[in-house]
Amino acid sequence: GEGVPQHSIYRGVRTTQDSDRWAAEIKKDGRQIRLGVYNSVEEAAQSYDRAALEFQGDRARLNFPSMLEQYVREREAAQAEQARSDLAAGIDPEAGPGGAAGAAP
Incomplete structure (x- = not known):
């Protein structure tokens, strides 16, 4: 239906509620982490990829x-x-x- 977020063909990417842009998100430790909103589905998918590498190696x-x-x-x-x-x-x-080792307060 209209206004319902739709998932893209890419992992971790869906449309925003207004369907004009693409949101990237990833799960870490059971929590959903929003990575950002992008103008293109490819940018959102690349954002997911970078986060996946960071979190999952x-x-x-x-x-x-x-x-x-x-x-x-x-x-x-x-x-x-x-x-x-x-x-x-x-x-x-x-x-x-806390700064430099051995630094005086």
Whole structure:
């Protein structure tokens, strides 16, 4: 019926209530996690794929298995960028939560 979310052919993707856009979601630890709303079904499916890789690793069932290498490169680049940002902010990755190791209050 009208206004009822419809699932797409892609795993983790459905139309929004207004049916103009596509919502991506994934289950983790029994909870539904909303990943975002996208203009195209492919963008939503790729968002699901990235989250599936993050949460499920090698066991992830992807919508676009041929894009696995690209997803891995994107993730590595994001991790490297985060490490650079942390260094620029003076965050010591070895210190754990709370800042630099041995820092005085």
